[in-house]
Amino acid sequence: MGADDRDGFLRTFSAFSEIGAKNGGLHRLTGTPEDGAARSLLISSFRERGYTVARDAIGNLFGFVLPPGERPTILLGSHLDSQPDGGRFDGQTGVVIALWAARVLEPKIRSGELPFNLGVVNWTNEEGARFQPSVLGSSVFTGRVPIQAALGATDSRGATLGDCLAAIDALGTDEVPLPSAYLEVHVEQGSILEREGVDIGVVEGAWGALKLDVQVSGVQTHTGPPPMEERVDALYATALLVTAVREMGLDQPGGRLHTTVGSLRITPDSPNCTPSEVRSKVELRSDDPAILIAARAELEKTLAEIGRMTGASLVVTAESLRETTRMWPKGPEILERAAAGCQLSSRRMKTVAGHDALVMNSAVPSLLFFLPSVGGHTHNRHELTEDRDLVNGLSLMVEAVESLGKEYATSPTDERDTASRDSA
Ligand SMILES: [Zn+2]
CATH class of the missing domain: 3.40.630.10 (Zn peptidases)
Known part of the structure; x- marks a missing residue:
């Protein structure tokens, strides 16, 4: 050449x-x-x-x-x-x-x-x-x-x-x-x-990469009058999810698990309503299939725990695995x-x-x-x-x-x- x-x-x-x-x-x-x-x-x-x-x-x-x-x-x-x-x-x-x-x-x-x-x-x-x-x-x-x-x-x-x-x-x-x-x-x-x-x-x-759609459902209401402790805010529950997903990656020894929430769609997405629903995209990546399986199980526990804490429901609606x-x-x-x-x-x-x-x-x-x-x-x-x-x-x-x-x-x-x- x-x-x-x-x-x-x-x-x-x-x-x-x-x-x-x-x-x-x-x-x-x-x-x-x-x-x-x-x-x-x-x-x-x-x-x-x-x-x-x-x-x-x-x-x-x-x-x-x-x-x-x-x-x-x-x-x-x-x-x-x-x-x-x-x-x-x-x-x-x-x-x-x-x-x-x-x-x-x-x-x-x-x-x-x-x-x-x-x-x-x-x-x-x-x-x-x-x-x-x-x-x-x-x-x-x-x-x-x-x-x-x-x-x-x-x-x-x-x-x-x-x-x-x-x-x-x-x-x-x-x-x-x-x-x-x-x-x-x-x-x-x-x-x-x-x-x-x-x-x-x-x-x-x-x-490998495991990609999941997680739907977080709460209750839409006014952002003003309702008392804080009564609110079931889907975005707040999602914020806890984002934090937990990041920590899962940081906690994995040797940097062998990369975790991200890269996309959120908020409903109704109004500054005057508590969000009723958030659709998020969660991604877990590792070089070890066993780590991915364990991370998937931990995510399920995390969803249930956030649900108990916030009153929201957090459900995986779709997932795909690239081996x-x-x-x-x-x-x-x-x-x-x-x-x-x-x-x-x-x-x-x-x-x-x-x-x-x-x-x-x-x-x-x-x-x-x-x-x-x-x-x-x-x-x-x-x-x-x-x-x-x-x-x-x-x-x-x-x-x-x-x-x-x-x-x-x-x-x-x-x-x-x-x-x-x-x-x-
Ligand atoms: Zn490319």
Whole structure:
């Protein structure tokens, strides 16, 4: 890879960063005109190189160096959607590196020196910010979420994902088969690599996440006359819940349980009424399934206790578990060798955040690596990964694709059954 490639790559990154730019960060929610504009830029980048463009029923957007079907395919990608007032590096880094890795490797693929095809993908709605659940595009692609349920997901105003994607012309009818392997690079969204001065995080597994909807019900009344001791205030009960959830995480030895209440919807949300109902989103994450099970049981006790103290009722109305994951075992070895080949230092790590690569890992051999995040800033405008590290990511992606392709693309999914998920 020459200096021209490096400069061109960084220019492409800047061009994508301008779409939905806000205060130095990025505000590019799924199904908005900004999402549409980023997709258009990706499509024109594909067409410029003569790639075959494909869009599936959930709007996942693919570009293939050769027409698909001729050779085993290695797929590279990530996501172009962002959090509200999010950063420029979460997701976008992986798509732009995928795009440029394909560009660098194109001649060897077209000539047949590399005996596989390469595809680049932008997954729809990874962030789960406007529409839930997160990692939706890859989940539909791998058959974990039915297409109709995904298209019917609604935002806070009741607009469906299907309608919003149709409005930005993102939906297609192409049936894209599973690739032989999938690779993704993402920013770390933590500060371990920076602290240790390591170039690359080789992801060998993922924390599990238990996401719960908790409904807190109280009694609506005037905020004036009723005596304090008679009030059943749903927001007060929720405040106790928020505090208790945070303490559960802090009390877990070794920092192995991360706990959050990240969303509240208050009814009636009037300054002159005591709240009658609060719908909250509680999240528990750990690398150990046993810790998650214990935390879930403790949460149930906490809900009952707060109910007794306040008179409110606290009920879990929905929950979903993303199990702890072990990546395809050969992946980390391949990435470590490739990193050494690029003179980059690496360390193994587990991801706490969810990624499309974890979803893909349930279906095909998948590899994931991280680049340093300055200060660990993430999901805000302060996200930063230095140019040097972005370029390192591109170099490693190119190297890893070459070695993965040579070793495995010709004998596709033999190793697939070793990519297993631990049960939680
Ligand atoms: Zn991301």
